[in-house]
Structure formats: structure tokens, C-alpha cells
Amino acid sequence: MDVKELNKLLGNIDIYLLDQILKGRFTSSMKILDAGCGEGRNTHYFIREGFHIFGIDRDKTSIEMARMYAYSIRKDFDIHRFQVNDLEKLMFHDAAFDAVLSSAVLHFAKNEAHFMEMVGEMIRALKPKGIFWLRMCTDAGNILEKAESLGNNRYLLPDGSERFVLTAKLLAKMMEQFMLIHLEPPKSVLVHELRSMGVFVFEKSRSIP
Secondary structure, eight states: OOOHHHHHHHHHOOOOHHHHHHOOOOOSSSSEETTOTTTTTTTTHHHHHTEEEEESOOOHHHHHHHHHHHHHHHSSOOGGEEEEEEEEGGOOOOOOEEEEEEEGGGGGGGSHHOOOOHHHHHHHHHEEEEEEEEEBBOGGGGGGGGGGEEEEEEEEOSSSSEEOOOOOHHHHHHHTTTTTSSSSOOEEETTTTTTEEEEEEEOOOSOOO
């Protein structure tokens, strides 16, 4: 397969999500939500391969683009699986999905309460034993020693971006509150002296009381 064919199959998918696909983490029978999908770059493979993929984003233009891309990939795909919706109040019922994807979204949280609210909604919509795949800024590699605190767990990172950061302490709190366990060891990619991006693969161990 040449590069053009590979790009057509995968699109601009997050490399760490592709890693999970190659490990067989997802099957075509699963219902998957891309929560904060933007223009849908992480959905293209799933659409092409006939997965039950859904996407939400608060930005109307992004959803319109996601629908256009989806239709261009697969004419029989129901483009209304992409909807304008806020993470703080998902339109889906409890335990609607087998997997929820969150790529570079939660580090835009305003504060810890806002972060936990958004995570709570995604976990609510996830079935027990479902997969929660998360990618966001972390404090790995002592990156916060080089960052300026803006309060509310937000930092001005050395790369010039303002981000809410998932710290080790908050990670432990999140996992306990939402009954999450690691399906594999978490990874953090350190962009030397600029930022740290963490990748987590969780399982929702049981229903939340």
C-alpha cells in the first residue's frame, strides 16, 4: 500500500488512537463516541470500515465539516450521527456507548469542577466495561516546573499555550470517582521543555452509583 492509499484509509488520525486500532481494541459491532470530534479527523477510519461511530462538538461549523467528510468517505453513512452538543450535557442516554474517545479536548477545561463535569458526562454515557480513551496535557516530566500557574489548574506552558493540566493527583481522583481502571500503562509524550501530552486507556469497571 502506497502513502496515498494509506492516507485515504486512515486520514489524519491521532497516532495513539491508531495504536489502539492496531491492537484490536475496537470492533465494528461497538458503538463509539468521539466526544469533541472537531471536523472528525479521528472518525474517518471508523466510517470507512463501517463502524458505529458518532461525534459531537460544540462548534456548528466543525460538525458541518465532519458531515461533509463523512459523506465523501461513505455515501450510505448517516451524517446525523454528528451533532452539535456540549460535553457538559450530552444528549445520549446512560450507557449508550461501548467506547468514548476524547482527544485534546479536556485540557480546555476552565477549572477542576468543569473538568470533572465533562468527564462525568462521558463516563455516564459509557457502558460498564466500556473503553474511555483520553489524550490531554499532563504534568509528566516535571513540565510544570517550567510553566506559569494561572490558577484553577490552568497553566501557561513553555510552548505558549494556556491549558488545564491533568496532574497525578487529579488523575487518581478521577479514576476513583468514576470507577476507572487502566487497561494498559499510561504514556506521556514529552515535547522537550515545551509540554507533555498523556495518553490513557481506561475501562469503566462498573456502574457509578
